[in-house]
Amino acid sequence: MASTDGRTPGTHPLATRRPIPPPLPWTDGIRALACLCVVWWHALLTVVPSDPTAAQRLLVLPLGGAARASVLVFIVLSGYLLGRHWRPGLRRYLVRRSWRLLPPYWATVALTVVAMAFLGLRNASGSHWDSGLPFTWERVAADLLLITDFTGEVPLSHQLWTIPVEFHLYFLAPLIVLLWRPRWLLAVAALGTLAVVLLAPQHPAPFFVFAFMAAFFSGVRRQQLTSATPVVVLRLLAPLAAVGLAVGVVGFAAGTLGESQARYYLLDAAVAPLVLGLLLWGDLCAPHAAPLRWLTVRPLAWVGTRSYSIYLVHGLVLELVWRALVRPLDLTDSPAIGTVAVLGTVASLAAGLALYLAVERPSARRSAAVR
Template identity: 30%
Template structure:
């Protein structure tokens, strides 16, 4: 789980690294950089899969009081988010251009309220924190799933009926070309919960699950790079988002061993803080380099390679600071508490 989360934020890093470098210098990334920037968008979809897996497994296991469940979700999401929101807002207000904020005080107050309520993403509202749109999807999932499980009495359904209902819902979403179709990735994680016994049996029979996961990842990458968009991209993401965690959770082969690599797990352990703050750190780094003189543009095509390691290191430092100072003490239950937190998944879905 930690390795998958580390992979997800690593993918997202390449999206914002390439975009911030191009914005600061006007230089186009090399072919590899462009490819990684395109593929990096899949990191958020992987987070949705992991959230779907953990939250659905939690709710299917036993009934949970709704308000305490939501309170725990708020505790996980908001402390680190509020700090990054305050930093981003302060930088915007201090800038001469206003940092993209609307000019009127009333409009600014409304934008701030909408961001505090995690409405960007669900509605056409500019996020102050660039990645906040995905938190809107997460919160909508947290709000909707407990009453849905309770109202439909899903715990009483046969597993096959629940799987059929999930696939039908995803099919309907595709058929109607729903504007928030990426929410369908939560269903891939929910399907993992339902099919885990079958997947574990398959993993015991040989390397088939690892081979299927590898083929699905290659197919998904090919679709994303070819750029057909729409339903084809979603189906590739859905298949890879299902099979890659399946090989990680149910098997003990190369996929599981690779995702258990300690540096990747270390990154995954603070993935929520990293996800929130890495874009802001990159913005500050490239703005400082731009102010320092023309050296950035002078690097030419080598800029992407030369700055990659220093920029990534800067994001690690900023993320570790946010994790240690805010997320760990305020969002994660302290060691020795009556309830131990479950392993975190998704953006911030730990129990």
């Protein structure tokens, strides 16, 4: 007898090879909005001092929360789509992920080093860029080896902290496929996240472990479904949300999560099920809903396709715009924020396009050619 989600009890989700699900063009729109939100957030951080005024906090707090949620969106979306298209073959999977992720990242690190060496970016300017200083070759090596999430260092270009985290999360995918039963997955995801919370209290994103595992698992389970109701989606998400929040409560009670880290953790734990629910709902329940069609408009699709390259270079571009154009004008805070946001966004789109054409698109083709 079939289960309520259309799967035969006792069978592995990929025991029978199934056709690849149809593409989801509206996910590019989600990527685009998330990417632009992060760019605007870092534009704000470039100008606003570390001790903002009461008026500035009206921008800092909501935009900061939205930017953090946007980073989580990348993690959840990546995990879900990888699980949705998962096929057995560990070596092929890891080689393809490496070709897709690493060449653009390494090119960005090289560009950052060159800019710091020849354009004066090794010197502090009072912007958020200073969090990646001082320049040392040890920091360069940590960036290139993708170990900053283990060493606790801030990368030279601060927004690059997410790339090592994401790359290391990819190694969890085969484990998730083996632990296809929900209770096993929940147990391992909870233990893994709790280990990060207790043993690495300075880790910037402890909930990303749980979010990625839940998203990838949901993508694999989606291969068994041709349609679903909102009730089925809620039944898939409710245990994930409950256990994720419980792990955060344990970490906070143990005193290993500081106030700011606990705030980020709770935000991640609340946003991840919502994002995953939207993906499942749009994929299975309402693939032609009007809000999803709005996400496929050409400008959003253009940005979404190039969002990885834009994300990689935008921190460097914003700092160059700040130092070369905005700071010499000696603008007050409000005009400076607007100027950096507008000029920085345009310049980031242009630089992202250049990186996409020169590095990301060729490496993506190389990734797709791996057999």
